[in-house]
Amino acid sequence: MMNAVPISWYLTLSAILFALGVAGFLFRRSIITVFMSIELMLNAVNLSFVTFSYQHKEVAGHLFTFFVMVVAAAEAAVGLAIILTVFKNRSTLNIDDVNSMKN
Amino acid sequence: MELFDSFILISLVKAAVIFGVLMTTLAYLQWVERKVIAHIQVRPGPYRVGPHGLLQPLADVIKLITKEDLVPPYVNKPLYLAAPFLAVTMALLSISVIPFGPVIHIGPVTTAMQMTDLNIGVLFILAVSSMGVYGIALAGWASNNKYSLIGGLRSSAQMISYELPMSLAIAAPLLISNTLSLRELVERQAGSILNWNILSGPFPQVISFIIFIIAAFAETNRVPFDLPEAENELVAGFHTEYSSMKFASFFMAEYANMITVSAMATLLFLGGWMAPWPAEYGSSLVPSILFGIAGLVLLYHGANATRKRDKLTFPAFGIIFLGIAGIFLLPVVQSWLLPLFWFCAKTGAILFAFMWIRGTLPRFRYDQLMGFTWKFLFPVAMLNLLVTSFLVAWTTK
Amino acid sequence: MDVILFLTFAVIAVVCAINVVVQTHPISSALSLVGVMGSLAVLYLLLGAEFIAAAQVIVYAGAVMVLFVFVIMLLNAGAETSKGRSYLIPGAPLLIVFLGLVAFFVQRIFPSSTMVRFGGFTGGGPRDIGNALFTTYLLPFEVTSLLILIAIVGAIVLARKEIE
Numbered sequence: 001m002m003n004a005v006p007i008s009w010y011l012t013l014s015a016i017l018f019a020l021g022v023a024g025f026l027f028r029r030s031i032i033t034v035f036m037s038i039e040l041m042l043n044a045v046n047l048s049f050v051t052f053s054y055q056h057k058e059v060a061g062h063l064f065t066f067f068v069m070v071v072a073a074a075e076a077a078v079g080l081a082i083i084l085t086v087f088k089n090r091s092t093l094n095i096d097d098v099n100s101m102k103n
Numbered sequence: 104m105e106l107f108d109s110f111i112l113i114s115l116v117k118a119a120v121i122f123g124v125l126m127t128t129l130a131y132l133q134w135v136e137r138k139v140i141a142h143i144q145v146r147p148g149p150y151r152v153g154p155h156g157l158l159q160p161l162a163d164v165i166k167l168i169t170k171e172d173l174v175p176p177y178v179n180k181p182l183y184l185a186a187p188f189l190a191v192t193m194a195l196l197s198i199s200v201i202p203f204g205p206v207i208h209i210g211p212v213t214t215a216m217q218m219t220d221l222n223i224g225v226l227f228i229l230a231v232s233s234m235g236v237y238g239i240a241l242a243g244w245a246s247n248n249k250y251s252l253i254g255g256l257r258s259s260a261q262m263i264s265y266e267l268p269m270s271l272a273i274a275a276p277l278l279i280s281n282t283l284s285l286r287e288l289v290e291r292q293a294g295s296i297l298n299w300n301i302l303s304g305p306f307p308q309v310i311s312f313i314i315f316i317i318a319a320f321a322e323t324n325r326v327p328f329d330l331p332e333a334e335n336e337l338v339a340g341f342h343t344e345y346s347s348m349k350f351a352s353f354f355m356a357e358y359a360n361m362i363t364v365s366a367m368a369t370l371l372f373l374g375g376w377m378a379p380w381p382a383e384y385g386s387s388l389v390p391s392i393l394f395g396i397a398g399l400v401l402l403y404h405g406a407n408a409t410r411k412r413d414k415l416t417f418p419a420f421g422i423i424f425l426g427i428a429g430i431f432l433l434p435v436v437q438s439w440l441l442p443l444f445w446f447c448a449k450t451g452a453i454l455f456a457f458m459w460i461r462g463t464l465p466r467f468r469y470d471q472l473m474g475f476t477w478k479f480l481f482p483v484a485m486l487n488l489l490v491t492s493f494l495v496a497w498t499t500k
Numbered sequence: 501m502d503v504i505l506f507l508t509f510a511v512i513a514v515v516c517a518i519n520v521v522v523q524t525h526p527i528s529s530a531l532s533l534v535g536v537m538g539s540l541a542v543l544y545l546l547l548g549a550e551f552i553a554a555a556q557v558i559v560y561a562g563a564v565m566v567l568f569v570f571v572i573m574l575l576n577a578g579a580e581t582s583k584g585r586s587y588l589i590p591g592a593p594l595l596i597v598f599l600g601l602v603a604f605f606v607q608r609i610f611p612s613s614t615m616v617r618f619g620g621f622t623g624g625g626p627r628d629i630g631n632a633l634f635t636t637y638l639l640p641f642e643v644t645s646l647l648i649l650i651a652i653v654g655a656i657v658l659a660r661k662e663i664e
Contacts, residue, residue: 004615005506008607010543012600013510017517017536019599023592024521030580032526032572036533039564040517043540046556054547054621055614059628062552063637066629069559070644074651076564080571081658087575094580182527222625226554233562237534240566244527244573256573263566283626 010051017044031083031095035076042072113214118199121218125198129358130160136458143462154416170347175246178344182245187345187352190238194359197231200224201366202286204376204442216439217286224285225277228367229270232322236262238356239331239341246344255341257469258331262322264476269318271484275311275491276371279304289375299374305494310487312372314480316453319364321476323357326461330469365453366446373449376442390444391431398424502618505546513539521592524579526572530565537561548621551629 021044024037046065053061083093090098134149134156141148149156174183204216221227236259243255277283279300280291292299300308321328331341342353369375378386398421405417431440467475516535523529537560544553633641 002504003502004617005502005546007612007614007616009506009510010547010616011607012603013513013543015599015603016514016596019595020514020517020521020592023588023595027588027591028521028580030526030577032568032575032577033520033529033580036520036526036529036568039533040520040536043537043560046552047540047543050544050547050549050552051616053549053624054616055612057621057623059623059632060636062549062624062629063632065549065552066555066633067640067644069555070648073559073564074647076567077651077655078658080567081655083571084575084659093575093577182531223550223554226551226558226626230554230557230562233558233566236562236566237569240569240573241531244569252573256570259566259570263563 007051007055011048014044014047014051017041017047029094029096031086031093034095035079035083039072039076042068109212113212114218117214117218121198125195125359125362128362129355130164132358132362132454133163133354134160135454136461139455139458140462143459154412154419164351167347167351172347172349175344177247179245179247182241183344184349186238186242186245187349187356188238189241190235190356191352191359193231193235193238194356194363197228197363198359198366200227200285201363201370202289202375203446204439205290207439209439215286216443220284220286222284225273225283225288228363229266229273232360232363233263233266235356235360238353242345242353243341246341248344251341251343254331254343258324258341261324261328261331261469261472264473265318265321265328265480268314268476268480268484269322271481271488272311272315272318273367273371275306275488276300276308278488278491278495279306279308285370289370289377292374293377295381296374296379299372299377301372305498306491308372308491310483311491312368314484314487315368315371316456317480318476319368320457320460321472323360323364325357325361325457327464327466328472330466330472361454361457362450365450365457368453369446369449375449376446378441378445387431387437387441390441391428394424394428394431398422398428502546502616506543506616509539509542513543521588526577526580527569530568530572533568534561534565537565546618547616547624548619549624551624551626 018041021037021039021041024040025034028034028037046068049061049065049068051061053059053065086098087093092098137159138148138156149159152159152162174180199218200221202215202217202220206213206215239262240255240259243251243253243258246252246255276288280288282288282291292303297303301312320326324331342350345353378389380386401417401421401424405414405421408414408417430436431444513536516532516539519532520529520536523532537556541553541556541561544550544556
């Protein structure tokens with residue numbers, strides 16, 4: 001038994017990482033930390049994909065992971081450019097302060 | 104326990120041998136660089152510490168260890184202490200997959216002259232060099248100093264920009280050799296010099312080699328791309344606030360990176376440890392002939408020496424070189440010494456080119472450097488990959 | 501041996517993930533996220549996904565996170581000042597408990613006795629990925645190249661200096 005790990009342990013780890021990502025996304029106030037929590041969620045999902053690919057002995061899960069990585073990289077580039085623009089215009093990185101549309 | 108069997112023991116011995124040889128090589132590479140640059144500038148270089156300055160690296164190590172290890176109070180301490188550690192770790196980690204020779208048999212043991220052969224060896228080296236960027240970026244940030252920050256940011260931006268043409272230049276010979284494992288990459292270049300990736304295949308990889316070498320200069324922050332760490336710009340850049348052993352770590356990381364990229368160039372393009380012509384035609388006599396000629400020249404100059412010290416050192420070195428030439432003729436060591444000689448000769452030639460260019464060329468300005476990679480090197484690398492893939496697809500069935 | 505490796509790197513991943521969410525200064529969060537990605541790369545190696553592990557370190561930890569670190573250094577983002585109540589302390593454990601319950605019930609309904617052994621799946625090497633990527637999944641591959649082009653153009657347009 002010392003040589004093998006039950007597959008449910010990998011899925012539990014993925015669930016814990018995803019929950020931490022959601023917690024960071026909902027409860028943190030700095031926009032860069034929110035963005036990093038999104039990346040944490042995407043990593044947790046990648047782990048799930050690779051685990052299920054092991055279970056079915058298929059390579060399709062690896063390819064989904066690859067595409068998720070590509071999309072995450074593109075999203076990080078555009079998202080950070082948006083953050084730079086918001087910082088240039090509002091001089092703050094706190095998402096509670098970007099509220100000029102509030103009543 | 105079966106685990107503590109021959110595999111782990113052999114691996115530990117290999118790790119110890121490679122680590123020892125690597126540390127000595129790093130120290131003496133600095134001696135070689137100072138001598139080469141000195142002779143380019145028509146001056147003797149380190150000459151006083153030991154015969155011809157050979158103990159200079161030892162003196163430098165003692166000086167750096169005993170210097171005051173100053174940690175300025177305004178730095179971000181965890182990152183300040185972690186940055187050189189990260190830089191050195193990543194630089195030394197990439198040596199673990201580089202093969203120095205074929206599979207050898209020493210007594211009862213059959214092992215490969217490499218610490219470990221991964222089937223994704225090339226990707227491992229790319230991954231480790233991507234992580235090396237963090238050491239420099241964090242050193243610039245943690246120093247809490249505007250010159251260090253700008254130097255660190257410029258250096259990291261330069262390193263990640265030049266990773267692109269380097270990866271594309273690596274991809275082209277991989278299309279020809281069809282494997283990512285470094286050992287198989289060399290074994291598919293067996294034969295003669297016409298089988299090396301730089302001259303063989305449907306498309307001789309000369310352009311890839313040149314692009315790889317230029318990108319390697321930028322990745323290791325060497326002249327002409329060393330603006331971020333030059334002494335007369337930016338007050339020495341990202342390592343301004345570092346002293347003693349941490350400063351030495353950054354330089355050790357730079358030389359280890361130089362060795363890694365030279366070794367990669369040899370493995371990918373110049374045929375690794377393969378001799379330029381097969382052993383039947385006498386290529387096993389080449390090292391003996393070279394060392395023999397060097398020994399005889401030194402003995403001749405020792406006999407009519409102009410400086411008093413040379414009357415003693417030149418004949419001594421001459422006899423040592425003749426002894427090494429004799430060792431190369433013994434058949435019992437030829438199986439592992441000859442491939443090692445060819446590998447070190449090719450890697451050493453590329454390292455000599457690094458030092459030669461340092462003594463010759465001026466440095467790029469930062470915007471010229473970034474414009475060069477994005478507007479020239481990256482499109483050329485992509486075109487090269489396109490032409491290679493087209494020719495490979497056309498000529499294979 | 502596999503169990504020891506899995507537990508070590510799983511614990512490192514969870515500790516670094518907690519660090520990402522809890523730390524006040526963005527650069528500590530960013531470096532902890534690099535730690536998460538590194539330990540996930542080792543877990544991918546245990547699952548036989550060699551190419552994905554290398555791609556994770558090269559692309560994710562070595563390029564995307566470097567971009568994050570650059571932006572944090574350029575914006576000189578300081579530590580977050582908390583002006584109101586932080587719901588993190590009751591919120592995060594509640595979420596973990598909720599997801600744990602969901603996972604437990606899903607596992608009860610769809611049990612699986614697969615055990616993960618190092619070397620149990622050998623189809624994750626570059627050759628197999630390349631085969632599948634360029635035959636079965638060719639259309640998504642071409643579409644992602646278009647996506648990257650859009651991202652490049654978008655990022656440059658958004659972040660450039662206005663020329664007066």
